[in-house]
Amino acid sequence: MLTTLTLFRNEFQKVWWPAYRVLKEVVDKERPSPSQKELLKEWQSLGNELGLSDSKESAEFQKGQAEARKVAADFCAWVACRYNSEKSSSRMRVCAGCEEPLESWA
Structure with missing residues (x-):
């Protein structure tokens, strides 16, 4: 049986990378406010605490997008x-x- 934390992690994983990517783009390409920089840092930390990494999740996201395009x-x-x-x-x-x-x- 899956624990509540595992269920949460599985659902969180679906939204973590897309949100991280947008936050990172804001921080890298715009003039981010201190709160935006802090939000990116905290979002990344939360993902890391749940065992997510930006490189792995990026690859998984791209793979999912390619599969969706193939099906479509x-x-x-x-x-x-x-x-x-x-x-x-x-x-x-x-x-x-x-x-x-x-x-x-x-």
Whole structure:
């Protein structure tokens, strides 16, 4: 049985890296206030206390994003298309404008 702390860590892990990345970007690219710098430091410390590291979580996040893009390529982005929720038996075409997969309009 999973402990409450393990359950918390598993859920926290999902949001830690995306939030850390945004905070780090603010601190690195803008003129951060002392409180923003402190928030980044504390957010990183909280993640570290729960066994998370920015390098590992970055890699996991990128892997998850790549997998999501791969799955999304099998479906049409047009909501009214039947292949929006059903996988097409043939390779989907891609919109040259938005690069979203599209069902053939023919």
